[in-house]
Amino acid sequence: MGLNSTPAMFDRIxxxxxGVGLFSTANNHCLDQGEAGLRETLDFLDSRGCPHVGTARSxxxxxxxxxxxxxxxxxxxLSFTFALNWKELTEGKGYLANYLRxxxxxxxxxxxxxxxxxxxxxxxxxxxxxxxxxxxxxxxPIKNVDSVPxxxx
Numbered sequence: 001m002g003l004n005s006t007p008a009m010f011d012r013i014x015x016x017x018x019g020v021g022l023f024s025t026a027n028n029h030c031l032d033q034g035e036a037g038l039r040e041t042l043d044f045l046d047s048r049g050c051p052h053v054g055t056a057r058s059x060x061x062x063x064x065x066x067x068x069x070x071x072x073x074x075x076x077x078l079s080f081t082f083a084l085n086w087k088e089l090t091e092g093k094g095y096l097a098n099y100l101r102x103x104x105x106x107x108x109x110x111x112x113x114x115x116x117x118x119x120x121x122x123x124x125x126x127x128x129x130x131x132x133x134x135x136x137x138x139x140x141p142i143k144n145v146d147s148v149p150x151x152x153x
Contacts, residue, residue, distance in 0.1 A: 004032065004033070007044070010044070010048070014048065014050065021050060021051075021068075022050065022051045022052070022053070022066070022068060022077060023045055023050055023051070023052040023053075024052075024053055024054050024077070024079040024130035024132070025038075025041065025042070025045075025052050025053065025054040025055040025079065026053075026054025026055055026079040026080050026081040026097050026098045026099070026130070026132055027054070027081050027132045028081060028082075028083040028084060028085045028132065028136075029085060030054070030055050030081065030084070030096075030097050031084050031085070031087045031089075031096070031097065032085060035090065035093070035096060038055055038096060038097070039057055041055075042055065042056070042057060051066050051068065051077075052066070053066040053077045053078055053079045053130070054078070054079025054080065054081065054097065054098050054130065055096060055097045055098070056095050056096065057095075057096075058095060059095045061095070062095040062098070063118065065115075065118055065119050065122040065124070066078070067119070067122060067123075067124055073125050073126065074123055074124050074125045074126075075124065075125065075126050075127075075128055076119030076120075076122065076124035076126070076127045076128070077127075077128050077129075077130065078098070078112065078115040078116065078119065078127065078128075078129050078130070079098055079129075079130040079131075079132070080098040080099070080100050080102065080111075080112060080129070080130075080131055080132065081097060081098065081099055081100075081102075081132040081133070082099075082100065082101055082102040082103045082131075082132060082133040082134075083099075083103075083132075083133075084097060084099055098111065098115075100112070102131055102132075102133040103133050103134060112129065116129070
């Protein structure tokens with residue numbers, strides 16, 4: 001699981017469905033254990049019946065709209081990360097993580113817009129975007145990533 005967590009830790013935050021129930025998996029740690037670790041995490045979440053968004057095992061899974069109905073309100077979720085901890089997505093496997101350099105001026109955010117449009121077309125009343133960006137342990141966003149030493153190549 002992300003950040004090398006355990007099933008026991010998952011049980012603590014999930015609380016049998018009373019706690020965290022949807023997981024945004026696009027973050028800088030999503031490929032820390034490689035593609036096999038990412039797949040293992042998604043398989044685990046699926047085995048526990050937990051929806052997840054931001055990483056995927058296929059293009060079809062990446063493009064599927066993740067929607068939760070709460071009291072008749074349809075909420076769609078999407079998730080993107082700005083970094084992969086010095087890793088790059090394998091050529092031809094860009095679907096593994098929704099990865100955009102969100103902390104760089106001029107980044108093309110059309111993949112986010114496309115997912116929002118797909119969610120609206122699927123009937124979402126609202127779309128929640130989980131955007132993972134900036135630097136760890138910083139209280140405020142940095143003005144420009146180019147001013148930081150090459151941390152997130």
